Amino acid sequence: MQSVVRRALATAAAAAVVAVAGGQSSASASTEFAPDYFRICVDQACTMSVSGDITWGNRTARVAGDVVNKVPGAITMVHWDAFAGSTKVDSATSYVPYPNQAVVAPYDFNLGDPLLPGGIDRIRIQICSSPTRCSVQWNEIRD
The missing domain is CATH 2.60.40.10 (Immunoglobulins)
Known part of the structure; x- marks a missing residue:
C-alpha cells in the first residue's frame, strides 16, 4: 500500500514539475509590452x-x-x-x-x-x- 501511495505522489510531483516548467517556458517565449x-x-x-x-x-x-x-x-x-x-x-x-x-x-x-x-x-x-x-x-x- 505504501508503494502505491509513493508512486502516486511521485507521479503527481513529476506532473507538477512538468506543468510549472512548461508554463515558464511559454511565458518567457512571448514578449508583451504595455501600450x-x-x-x-x-x-x-x-x-x-x-x-x-x-x-x-x-x-x-x-x-x-x-x-x-x-x-x-x-x-x-x-x-x-x-x-x-x-x-x-x-x-x-x-x-x-x-x-x-x-x-x-x-x-x-x-x-x-x-x-x-x-x-x-x-x-x-x-x-x-x-x-x-x-x-x-x-x-x-x-x-
Whole structure:
C-alpha cells in the first residue's frame, strides 16, 4: 500500500514539475509590452494637440491617433523620434498645413527598425506651431 501511495505522489510531483516548467517556458517565449496613451498640447489652452496610442512590438512600435489644430491659418507639426537606449533609430513628422477651419487629422504609422536586436525602447514626441513655438519634448518609455 505504501508503494502505491509513493508512486502516486511521485507521479503527481513529476506532473507538477512538468506543468510549472512548461508554463515558464511559454511565458518567457512571448514578449508583451504595455501600450501607452498620450496627449500633448502646444500651449496651455491646448489649441493644437496630438493624442494617441503607442503599441509596442519587440523591435518597432505602431503609433496611431489624431493631430488637432483649432487655429485656422496655423500649421501644426509633430516630430517623432524613436530610440534604442540613447541612439536615435528612426524619426517621422506629421503635420496639418494651414487649414481654413479647425481640423482633426488622423495618423497611423510604425517607428523603429525591424532588424534591430532589442528594438526601440523610447519614443520622443514634440508638437510645434512654428519653429520656435513648441511643446516640451515628451518621452514614452516601453515597459
